[in-house]
């Protein structure tokens with residue numbers, strides 16, 4: 001019996017249903033009208049209307065990163081598609097599974113510079129993991145299922161499916177997800193046992209070991225993070241996390257040294273510099289983490305676990321490379337690990353050294369002055385939320401680094417931030433996606449006035465869906481991070497980094513139906529945070545901060561881990577023997 | 584890693600891909616986007632029934648870059664197999680060139696003589712021109728073209744390199 005034929009729009013919705021998709025983030029337009037009509041008629045799929053297609057992708061990213069499920073986006077052709085490019089690139093850089101369906105002009109018009117035509121597959125080829133133009137309705141179901149498979153298997157990433165209007169309207173055959181197998185894409189998930197044994201032996205012989213874990217552990221699911229914790233406890237090794245990895249090991253764990261890299265802690269970076277064996281799980285030796293490559297962990301034997309073979313030996317040549325899923329490899333490592341009491345003494349003296357670095361309290365700061373310090377504000381926030389399950393998104397800049405330093409992530413999938421691309425404007429729409437996924441949860445955006453205004457329009461989305469998102473605006477009146485570099489490296493010439501003419505944020509919040517809060521003095525911070533958290537709707541809290549505050553510690557671009565610049569309020573470091581520069 | 588002249592190597596890489604729209608753009612985009620070199624590139628369908636094409640790329644780089652290139656190629660979804668012929672054993676490498684030489688008298692005779700030595704065939708001739716077809720490795724073709732230059736060389740078309748491993752094993 002011949003299969004019943006469905007329209008492209010019906011196939012589309014059926015495929016999404018069979019993939020378990022509950023919500024799409026999108027924005028309609030001419031060529032997607034039939035899809036939207038079908039969404040309306042079936043009235044089953046939840047659609048969240050953002051106010052910009054870039055925001056739809058960031059919302060899908062927030063949804064994906066906070067749930068571990070792929071985020072889905074639906075936009076129209078031409079400008080709708082081109083508006084997604086930043087979001088797609090962001091998802092590619094941070095390995096976030098996103099399936100983005102873009103409308104396209106009818107196949108007969110492709111190549112004719114038709115109204116709202118853009119070469120979407122051409123434009124997005126380098127900012128997606130994969131993309132596809134569907135020319136035949138009978139391919140549609142397969143291509144959609146493949147898109148979900150590719151987005152979520154191996155190293156996750158964004159996939160675009162470009163869908164011409166006539167294909168949506170044509171009738172074709174539906175096939176289910178179980179029929180789909182991509183012969184040319186079968187990523188390896190199980191690590192090589194021989195290599196894992198060698199790695200574990202190397203670790204067992206280490207005198208100054210460190211575990212350096214990243215977003216790959218979070219992408220591998222909560223079980224992978226639990227295994228990381230078990231391995232850390234079994235070995236007794238110190239552990240540092242990248243920005244994308246925060247939460248993979250509870251921040252309160254005594255083995256946790258804090259974040260590493262350009263704005264990492266003194267102890268994490270020095271431990272990286274002096275270690276003799278490094279286990280990297282699910283991180284990619286990014287330049288913001290390694291600093292100058294020639295001087296990166298010069299004495300260390302390096303083990304690298306990554307699901308993406310192209311991450312291995314890309315920046316740093318390693319001694320043992322294990323291709324596989326972080327969770328599965330960690331499991332095998334735990335199995336292979338045998339406690340060796342003999343080495344406890346070596347580890348003890350290593351911890352003693354680390355504790356010495358820790359005692360420097362690199363995150364302390366001076367807290368006097370008329371304006372509140374951002375570090376103080378975040379510490380107050382941390383104190384208020386420490387017993388709650390909180391999702392935090394950030395934008396990009398100083399406030400992002402302070403959030404990473406002062407907010408303690410106890411669980412994976414709780415920090416949503418733009419790491420690889422560093423996309424200002426990520427935080428607010430990402431929070432939309434997080435709150436949609438977790439309607440009851442406390443979702444906080446930590447941002448600054450620059451980034452906030454890059455996707456400010458999403459206040460309307462928040463209003464439309466009554467999302468009780470809390471926006472903590474650390475207002476320094478500057479592109480703080482740009483200002484910091486100009487102060488430190490460009491002779492204090494503050495070229496174009498000052499914002500003037502910013503709106504009254506309280507009135508702005510109120511215009512969008514949110515609560516607007518304004519602090520004037522440091523002693524109002526506490527009350528304001530409490531008030532923000534107590535309100536059951538959306539809040540925009542504007543907190544003026546000391547605009548001269550800089551993020552420390554800092555490793556200047558191209559410097560080594562032991563060449564950290566510490567904050568001005570630090571105790572005298574002269575006798576550490578480390579090459580530390582005081583700002 | 585800084586690339587010094589000494590550690591730059593040439594590798595011939597064979598890639599089996601789905602013959603689908605955009606696949607060549609993906610491969611070329613990878614090279615341009617990441618700043619890898621393409622010395623030569625050929626592509627054609629090789630298995631019609633399975634819609635598979637074979638791409639042969641000659642590229643150059645440090646050993647670390649060559650490893651990256653292979654890993655990046657393998658990551659592309661429509662790529663089935665990547666084989667670095669240069670490291671995987673002996674292989675045959677061939678290129679075809681069509682070489683047009685214009686002239687008369689002594690030069691014309693000399694061009695025919697050289698063509699004979701190189702086992703190039705004349706595939707077109709007029710009173711004042713020849714088109715030679717020559718097959719061989721890149722070095723042989725280069726040498727032939729160089730020798731034709733003073734004899735009235737006016738046009739060259741080259742296919743780029745096709746390569747295959749010696750012995751019984753297949754890609």
Ligand SMILES: Cc1ncc(C[n+]2csc(CCOP(=O)(O)OP(=O)(O)O)c2C)c(N)n1
Nearest residue numbers: 397398399422424448449450451479480481
């Ligand atoms: C879209 C985009 N444009 C430019 C930059 C470069 N950039 C990085 S941080 C920064 C300043 C961010 O200012 P703000 O959002 O106010 O954060 P602050 O540093 O003040 O906390 C800029 C301009 C960027 N990361 N993203």
Ligand SMILES: [Mg+2]
Nearest residue numbers: 448449478480
């Ligand atoms: Mg700012």
